[in-house]
Amino acid sequence: MPMAMVLDASVDTDRAQLRSEVNLAARVIPTHYPLETFIAVNPLAGLEPMPFEQAVRRGGDLYGVAGLLHETAYRELYRRGRITDSDLESALRLRYPALLDGPTVRMATRECTPAELLLADLLHGSPAPEPLRRNVTRAEATAPEVAERVDAQAAKWCAAYFGAPAADWAMPGRGNGFYHAWRALAPGDHTLSRRVRRALRAVPHRADDAALLALQRLGVTADERIAYLQAHLTRLPGWAAHVRWRVGREAGIDLLDYLAMRLTYEAVLLSHNAGDRQTPAKPNARPSIPLARERAASVARIWGLTNVSESEWSSAARVLSALPVTSRQIVWQQAYEAHYRDALLRSIAQSAPARDHQHPRAQLVCCIDTRSEGLRRHMESLGGYETLGFAGFFAVSIRFTDLLGGAPSDLCPVLIHPEYDIRENPAPAADRAVRRLQNGTALFAGAEEAFHSAKREPIAPFALAEAAGWAAAPWAAAKTLIPGGSGSLRRRLRDRLAPPAPTVLSVNEAVDLAHRTLYAQVALTMMGLTGEFARLVVLCGHGSTTENNPYLAALDCGACGGQAGGPNARTAAAILNDRAVRAELRDLGIAIPQDTWFLPAQHDTATDQVTVLDQHLVPLSHRRDVSRLIEDLARAGAELAAERCPALPGAPADASPVRASRHVAARSVDWAQVFPEWGLAGNAAFIIAPREITAGIDLQRRVFLHSYDAAVDADGTALETILTAPMVVAQWINCQYYFSAVAPEMFGAGTKTIHNVLGRVGVLAGHGGDLQLGLPAQSISDGGSFGHEPMRLLTVVQAPLHRIDLIIERNPILQQLFGNDWVSLAAREHPGHDWQRWTRNDWRQWETTTPADDTDPTNQEEIPCR
Numbered sequence: 003m004p005m006a007m008v009l010d011a012s013v014d015t016d017r018a019q020l021r022s023e024v025n026l027a028a029r030v031i032p033t034h035y036p037l038e039t040f041i042a043v044n045p046l047a048g049l050e051p052m053p054f055e056q057a058v059r060r061g062g063d064l065y066g067v068a069g070l071l072h073e074t075a076y077r078e079l080y081r082r083g084r085i086t087d088s089d090l091e092s093a094l095r096l097r098y099p100a101l102l103d104g105p106t107v108r109m110a111t112r113e114c115t116p117a118e119l120l121l122a123d124l125l126h127g128s129p130a131p132e133p134l135r136r137n138v139t140r141a142e143a144t145a146p147e148v149a150e151r152v153d154a155q156a157a158k159w160c161a162a163y164f165g166a167p168a169a170d171w172a173m174p175g176r177g178n179g180f181y182h183a184w185r186a187l188a189p190g191d192h193t194l195s196r197r198v199r200r201a202l203r204a205v206p207h208r209a210d211d212a213a214l215l216a217l218q219r220l221g222v223t224a225d226e227r228i229a230y231l232q233a234h235l236t237r238l239p240g241w242a243a244h245v246r247w248r249v250g251r252e253a254g255i256d257l258l259d260y261l262a263m264r265l266t267y268e269a270v271l272l273s274h275n276a277g278d279r280q281t282p283a284k285p286n287a288r289p290s291i292p293l294a295r296e297r298a299a300s301v302a303r304i305w306g307l308t309n310v311s312e313s314e315w316s317s318a319a320r321v322l323s324a325l326p327v328t329s330r331q332i333v334w335q336q337a338y339e340a341h342y343r344d345a346l347l348r349s350i351a352q353s354a355p356a357r358d359h360q361h362p363r364a365q366l367v368c369c370i371d372t373r374s375e376g377l378r379r380h381m382e383s384l385g386g387y388e389t390l391g392f393a394g395f396f397a398v399s400i401r402f403t404d405l406l407g408g409a410p411s412d413l414c415p416v417l418i419h420p421e422y423d424i425r426e427n428p429a430p431a432a433d434r435a436v437r438r439l440q441n442g443t444a445l446f447a448g449a450e451e452a453f454h455s456a457k458r459e460p461i462a463p464f465a466l467a468e469a470a471g472w473a474a475a476p477w478a479a480a481k482t483l484i485p486g487g488s489g490s491l492r493r494r495l496r497d498r499l500a501p502p503a504p505t506v507l508s509v510n511e512a513v514d515l516a517h518r519t520l521y522a523q524v525a526l527t528m529m530g531l532t533g534e535f536a537r538l539v540v541l542c543g544h545g546s547t548t549e550n551n552p553y554l555a556a557l558d559c560g561a562c563g564g565q566a567g568g569p570n571a572r573t574a575a576a577i578l579n580d581r582a583v584r585a586e587l588r589d590l591g592i593a594i595p596q597d598t599w600f601l602p603a604q605h606d607t608a609t610d611q612v613t614v615l616d617q618h619l620v621p622l623s624h625r626r627d628v629s630r631l632i633e634d635l636a637r638a639g640a641e642l643a644a645e646r647c648p649a650l651p652g653a654p655a656d657a658s659p660v661r662a663s664r665h666v667a668a669r670s671v672d673w674a675q676v677f678p679e680w681g682l683a684g685n686a687a688f689i690i691a692p693r694e695i696t697a698g699i700d701l702q703r704r705v706f707l708h709s710y711d712a713a714v715d716a717d718g719t720a721l722e723t724i725l726t727a728p729m730v731v732a733q734w735i736n737c738q739y740y741f742s743a744v745a746p747e748m749f750g751a752g753t754k755t756i757h758n759v760l761g762r763v764g765v766l767a768g769h770g771g772d773l774q775l776g777l778p779a780q781s782i783s784d785g786g787s788f789g790h791e792p793m794r795l796l797t798v799v800q801a802p803l804h805r806i807d808l809i810i811e812r813n814p815i816l817q818q819l820f821g822n823d824w825v826s827l828a829a830r831e832h833p834g835h836d837w838q839r840w841t842r843n844d845w846r847q848w849e850t851t852t853p854a855d856d857t858d859p860t861n862q863e864e865i866p867c868r
Contacts, residue, residue: 543567
C-alpha cells in the first residue's frame with residue numbers, strides 16, 4: 003500500500019477521533035437559545051445522569067462555582083425560622099436513619115443524641131471551602147493573562163460572527179463559515195504582535211487539523227484531551243452553549259470550529275509569551291478541611307464543655323465523620339426544601355376535596371404556568387367558575403403566520419416540531435378593515451424602522467436630531483416620567499391608524515378531520531374534561547407585555563417556544579367548535595353539548611389583563627355570557643394585580659385592585675423598568691391531579707397545576723405524556739431559576755443595567771466577554787433578598803402507584819430525574835391516602851414534619867442574597 007494512502011488513513015482517523023472527543027466533551031455544557039425564543043434550560047443538563055449531589059460537585063470542578071447556597075445563607079434562613087430543627091432532623095434521618103437511631107454520645111457533662119451533635123456541627127462548624135475549578139488550560143495554569151487574552155479574542159470573534167446578521171456591516175467572509183472567516187481575518191488583527199499575526203497566517207485550512215496541531219504544541223496527551231476540551235468549553239460557557247445550539251440549525255459553525263480557534267490562540271500566544279513577564283496561577287489545591295476530631299472540639303467549645311475524655315472524643319468523631327463537611331450544604335438544602343414540601347403536602351391532605359355540584363357558568367382552561375394559579379384562584383372566588391390546567395400550547399404544535407406576514411413562528415415546546423402550518427386570514431366581508439390594519443401597521447413599522455436606521459448611519463444622527471429632536475425629546479421624557487400615560491397614548495394612536503380587524507385561522511385547510519378529531523380527543527382526555535361541559539369553555543393562553551426588555555421571551559409561554567399562546571388557543575378553540583369534529587367525538591364517547599362554545603383568550607402576566615379573542619365568532623346566543631365573563635376576568639385580574647404588588651419592587655404595598663391595575667399596566671410600558679414582573683420566580687412544585695384537591699388553597703403562584711383525572715386514563719397514556727413533556731419542561735424552568743439564584747456569577751446573567759444586546763443572540767454584561775447564560779439578577783432578586791427560593795422541583799401526582807411505576811420503568815428520562823434527585827416525586831392513589839415518596843427501591847411513606855408555629859410555611863419568605 004502506498005505510504006500516502008497510509009498517512010491519509012491515519013490523518014482521517016485522528017480527525018474522526020477528535021470529533022468524537024469534542025462531542026463527548028460538549029455534554030457538560032448546556033444549550034443557549036437566542037433571545038427571541040429564549041427557552042429555560044438546566045445549565046447542568048449534561049450531568050443529569052449523575053445524582054444531584056454528585057453533579058453539583060462535578061459542576062464545581064468544571065466551573066469553579068457552587069451549586070448550592072453558602073452555609074452562611076442557610077444559617078441565616080435557620081435564624082429566621084425558614085429552616086427548623088425538625089427540618090434538619092428530617093433531612094438527616096433520610097440520609098442516615100441507622101445513625102440517628104444509634105446510642106447517645108457523652109461529652110464531659112453533656113449527653114446528646116447523634117442528631118443533636120450533627121445539628122450543632124451544621125449550625126456552628128466552619129463552612130465548607132468554595133469549590134475550585136479543577137480542569138484548567140495550560141494558559142490558566144502558567145500564564146493567566148494569556149488565558150484572559152484567549153477569552154477576549156474568542157468573545158470578540160463570536161460577537162462579530164453571530165451579531166453580523168443584525169449589523170449594518172456584516173463580518174467579511176461570514177458566508178464561508180466561522181472558522182474560515184476567522185482564519186482570513188485574524189492575521190490582520192493589529193491588537194496582536196507581528197509575530198503572533200505571522201503565526202496565525204500559517205494556521206491549517208481545516209479546523210480539525212488546526213485543533214490537532216494546537217493540542218500537540220500544547221503537549222496535551224490523548225488521555226487528557228476530553229478533559230482539556232472541557233476546560234476550554236467551560237471558560238466561556240455562554241458562547242460555547244450558543245454554538246452548540248447552532249449546530250444542526252445553521253451551516254458554517256460547530257464546536258470544533260470554535261475550539262480550533264481557541265486552541266490555536268492559546269498555542270500561539272503561549273509560544274510567544276516566553277519572554278514576557280508571566281504570573282503563574284496559584285495551584286488549584288483544595289483548602290484544608292477540618293477532621294472529625296477537630297469538628298467535635300469545635301462543638302465542645304460552643305457548648306462550653308471541658309475535660310472531654312479520649313473515648314468521648316472518639317465517639318463524637320465517629321458520628322460527625324458520617325456527615326462530611328462537604329456534604330453539609332446538601333443537608334441544609336434538603337431541609338430547606340422539606341420545610342416547603344411538607345407544608346404543601348399537609349395543606350393538600352388537610353383540604354377536604356369537595357366538588358361544587360352546581361353546573362359552572364364557564365370553565366377556564368389555563369396554562370400550567372405558575373402565574374396562572376393566581377388568576378384561577380381569583381376567578382373561582384367569584385363563584386360559578388371551574389378552572390383546569392393544561393400546557394399552554396393546548397397540544398396543537400403549529401407554525402403560525404399572522405395576518406401581517408413575515409417569518410412564521412413555531413408555537414410549540416422545543417421538545418417537538420410543528421405539525422401544522424396555520425395562517426391568519428381575513429374574516430368574511432372584512433377585507434376593508436384588514437387593509438386598514440395592514441396599511442396602518444406598515445406605516446407604524448416603517449416610521450420606526452426609518453428612525454432606527456437613521457440613528458445607525460454615520461452622519462444621519464446629527465440631521466435626525468435637528469429634524470426630529472423637537473418631537474423625540476418630549477416623547478422620551480414622557481416615556482420616562484409618565485410611562486402609563488405615554489403607553490395609553492401610543493395604544494390610542496395605533497388603534498386609530500391600525501384598528502383591530504376580524505380574522506379567522508386556516509385550521510380546516512391545514513388539518514384534516516381525522517387529525518382534528520384525534521387532537522380533540524387527546525386534549526380533552528388529558529385535561530380530564532370529557533363530560534359536564536359548561537356553556538362557555540375558555541382556553542386561556544398567556545404572554546407578557548414589557549418595554550425595552552431583551553428577556554421578554556423568558557416571560558412568555560415556554561410551551562409555545564417562548565412566545566405568546568393566543569394563536570394556539572384560537573386554533574384549539576376552532577377545532578373544538580367544529581361540528582364535524584364534535585360528531586366524531588360523540589362516536590368516541592365524548593359528547594360536547596350543542597350549546598357549549600369554546601372561547602380563546604390570552605392572559606397578559608405583566609398586567610393581569612385577559613383579552614378574549616375571536617369575539618366576532620361568538621354566536622348571538624352567547625354574547626351576554628361573554629360580556630359577563632369579560633367583566634369577571636377584569637375583576638379577577640385586578641385582584642391578582644393587588645396580590646402581586648407587595649412583592650414588586652417599588653410598587654404600592656397596599657394598593658386597591660383599581661390602583662394596582664393601573665400600576666402594573668404602567669410598569670409594563672415603562673422602558674426604564676427592570677422589574678416588570680417576577681415571571682416564574684418562586685416555582686417549586688408540579689401538581690398532576692384534579693383541581694378539587696387544591697381548590698381553596700392559596701398556592702402563592704408557586705405551583706404548576708396540570709389537571710388530571712386517573713379515572714378517564716385507564717392505560718396511563720395521558721399521565722405518561724404529562725410526566726415526560728410538561729413536567730420535564732417545568733424541571734428545565736426550575737433548574738434555570740435555581741442555578742441563576744445559587745450561582746449567578748456563572749449561570750445567571752448579571753444586572754440588566756449594564757446589559758448590551760447582541761443582535762437577536764443574547765446579552766453581554768458590558769461591552770464584551772461571555773454571552774450571559776441564564777436569567778438576569780432582576781428575575782431572581784430585588785438586590786436585598788431572593789425573589790426566588792432556589793429549590794428543586796417537587797412533583798405531586800394523584801394516581802395509582804403501580805401505574806406511575808410502569809411509566810417510570812419505560813422512560814429513562816424519568817428514572818434519571820426521579821432516581822438522581824433532580825426532581826422529587828410524591829403520590830397517592832385517592833384523597834385520604836397517605837402521601838408516598840418514590841425511591842429507586844420502593845414507595846415509602848412521606849413523613850412530614852410538624853410546623854413549630856401557625857405561620858404558613860408554604861409562603862415564600864425573604865431570603866438573604868448570597
